[in-house]
Amino acid sequence: MKTILITGGAGFIGSNFVRFWYDRHPDYKIVVLDILTYAGRLRNIPERIYNDKKRFAFFLGSVTSIEIVNMLAENADVIVHFAAETHVTRSIFESRKFFETDVLGTHTIANAVLKFQDKVERFIHISTSEVYGTAHSDPMDEEHPLNPSSPYASAKCGADRLVHSYFLTYGIPSVILRPFNQYGPFQHLEKVIPRFITSAMRNEPLTIHGDGSAVRDWLHVEDTCERIEAAILAPLERVRGQVLNIGSGECVSILDIARMILRETGRAEDAVVHLGDRLGQVVKHVSSTDKARRLLGVGPGRPFAEGLRQTIDWYARNEAWWQEIEWMKHVTVLTRAGKEEAH
Numbered sequence: 106m107k108t109i110l111i112t113g114g115a116g117f118i119g120s121n122f123v124r125f126w127y128d129r130h131p132d133y134k135i136v137v138l139d140i141l142t143y144a145g146r147l148r149n150i151p152e153r154i155y156n157d158k159k160r161f162a163f164f165l166g167s168v169t170s171i172e173i174v175n176m177l178a179e180n181a182d183v184i185v186h187f188a189a190e191t192h193v194t195r196s197i198f199e200s201r202k203f204f205e206t207d208v209l210g211t212h213t214i215a216n217a218v219l220k221f222q223d224k225v226e227r228f229i230h231i232s233t234s235e236v237y238g239t240a241h242s243d244p245m246d247e248e249h250p251l252n253p254s255s256p257y258a259s260a261k262c263g264a265d266r267l268v269h270s271y272f273l274t275y276g277i278p279s280v281i282l283r284p285f286n287q288y289g290p291f292q293h294l295e296k297v298i299p300r301f302i303t304s305a306m307r308n309e310p311l312t313i314h315g316d317g318s319a320v321r322d323w324l325h326v327e328d329t330c331e332r333i334e335a336a337i338l339a340p341l342e343r344v345r346g347q348v349l350n351i352g353s354g355e356c357v358s359i360l361d362i363a364r365m366i367l368r369e370t371g372r373a374e375d376a377v378v379h380l381g382d383r384l385g386q387v388v389k390h391v392s393s394t395d396k397a398r399r400l401l402g403v404g405p406g407r408p409f410a411e412g413l414r415q416t417i418d419w420y421a422r423n424e425a426w427w428q429e430i431e432w433m434k435h436v437t438v439l440t441r442a443g444k445e446e447a448h
């Protein structure tokens with residue numbers, strides 16, 4: 106049996122990937138390393154998986170800990186590295202933790218991949234489209250300049266380039282994936298789509314930074330899992346050292362998403378409330394999907410309207426999951442004008 110080490114497997118994308126991989130790859134044991142920050146929850150991993158001691162093990166620990174990372178990497182055939190601090194707004198408030206986890210954590214993982222190069226066949230580093238900053242081209246391909254515009258994005262950019270430098274210097278078997286905006290089941294309420302959905306369900310206003318015209322490229326998390334799987338299963342010589350966008354090519358504005366959610370949940374459109382602009386805001390993001398199609402053989406994923414309906418349905422059926430974290434839906438930030446606002 107092979108072993109796949111998944112860091113950050115109790116978070117949103119990580120836990121979706123744990124379920125995805127467990128159900129499709131019975132020849133693998135899954136090992137999760139997660140420190141369970143406010144964003145990570147054990148209940149994101151189904152009991153049927155958690156209790157399967159033959160095929161699943163959970164380790165509470167940090168990706169910045171050389172000792173535990175080496176101990177787990179030593180036995181891993183594949184490593185998928187999700188663990189990170191991920192909330193842009195929090196990074197504007199206090200960013201030190203982002204650099205510790207996102208950069209030094211990745212450094213620790215990359216060193217372990219290097220140390221156990223004879224064992225680790227593939228290292229999938231989960232980067233982000235935020236490394237690009239606002240789009241200079243439409244669509245954005247992997248050659249787009251890197252202009253991170255928030256502390257979160259710059260920490261992720263440091264991690265992304267660190268992994269690439271380890272490929273260039275030492276030839277580690279890395280593949281860097283840059284997902285665009287994600288949505289789907291088990292996403293924390295601090296992120297825009299679950300916040301909108303649960304606010305609509307509670308008859309609360311849907312708060313938007315600025316005028317809501319910022320457009321993003323949205324991909325359902327299960328489609329992302331398929332792409333990560335494809336990067337693991339593709340012939341190594343085809344993907345080694347590559348950087349790949351993981352997006353849909355379909356971009357939708359924040360305001361349009363709010364309107365779609367209000368329509369689907371039977372609320373009136375005047376439930377939208379505009380707040381001050383978020384600092385470090387990216388105005389436009391749209392992914393080129395050409396390289397992923399060429400190297401991984403994947404298409405654009407499900408249409409956004411379909412994925413959004415599925416996601417609304419999941420939050421409607423899983424109130425017990427989200428009501429516990431409802432109090433974390435908003436964080437208070439200081440605007441440019443020195444005003445306190447709940448974002």
Ligand SMILES: NC(=O)c1ccc[n+]([C@@H]2O[C@H](COP(=O)([O-])OP(=O)(O)OC[C@H]3O[C@@H](n4cnc5c(N)ncnc54)[C@H](O)[C@@H]3O)[C@@H](O)[C@H]2O)c1
Pocket residue numbers: 112113114115116117118119138139140141142143144145146166167168169186187188189190191192206210231232233234261283284285286287288293
């Ligand atoms: N959600 C998105 O839209 C999106 C888009 C592009 C890229 N990404 C990237 O995908 C990855 C996963 O994102 P997500 O949305 O699932 O994040 P998330 O915040 O939901 O989960 C992060 C997980 O990492 C864990 N973690 C944090 N610090 C850790 C540490 N020091 N050691 C071990 N575990 C730690 C947390 O406990 C949590 O379980 C991140 O690297 C993120 O940058 C996310």
